[in-house]
Amino acid sequence: MSLRERKKDRTRLHLLEAALDLIARQGFAETTINQIAAAVDVSPRTLLRYFPTKEDVIVSWVEDGMAVFLTSLESRPASEPPHLALLASARAMIAHYQAREEFYLTIERVIASSPGISARKQEMTAVLAAKVTILLARHSTCSLANELYPAVVFAMIRVAFHSWVAADGRTPLLRAFDDASALIRFNDLDG
The missing domain is CATH 1.10.357.10 (Tetracycline Repressor, domain 2)
Incomplete structure (x- = not known):
């Protein structure tokens, strides 16, 4: 696996974990794409590339x-x-x-x-x-x-x-x- 692929996998995992943490604390409906992206310090657009x-x-x-x-x-x-x-x-x-x-x-x-x-x-x-x-x-x-x-x-x-x-x-x-x-x-x- 190349460095770029490992970095993408790491970013995906961080997005998933941040989303689950936010959802666990405040609920699914209340959690926004912007909040998930901010928790990982990426743009909402980047998050949507991983998860539409x-x-x-x-x-x-x-x-x-x-x-x-x-x-x-x-x-x-x-x-x-x-x-x-x-x-x-x-x-x-x-x-x-x-x-x-x-x-x-x-x-x-x-x-x-x-x-x-x-x-x-x-x-x-x-x-x-x-x-x-x-x-x-x-x-x-x-x-x-x-x-x-x-x-x-x-x-x-x-x-x-x-x-x-x-x-x-x-x-x-x-x-x-x-x-x-x-x-x-x-x-x-x-x-």
Whole structure:
């Protein structure tokens, strides 16, 4: 990575962290592009080059979590049953979130309180589910399982996140996911 690319990544990270700090203190609606830019000592125009809208600041972190999920899934053994690969990938993504728990809890609070951002996250999850279905089809011939398992695992993730935010982080995210997992019985349709 060149010096210029590292500098851009650093600026992006500083913008994201400043935005989250401001949002945590004063709320999403009350936080302005100008305030975020000023906190990092850049122009609002520079911020808008990184993030076309304030909502993009939030959903960029959702994309990062989804990338962790996909990377984990792609690295799973081809012989592993799809539901186990999906559960392991979900746990990898959740571990990524738990590494910066307060940071991600702030993001998820914003998402939960904003119907527009929540809708964008749902759209992004639908795109991820379609990618996952394609990945699973490379290893399994059961199209029903390839479509059903991602839907079930993403529902479990959604419920775990909702529980985590509702408990204001007092219930660890991984435990909420494991509790949801315990309620589901996967049948191995890969046969």
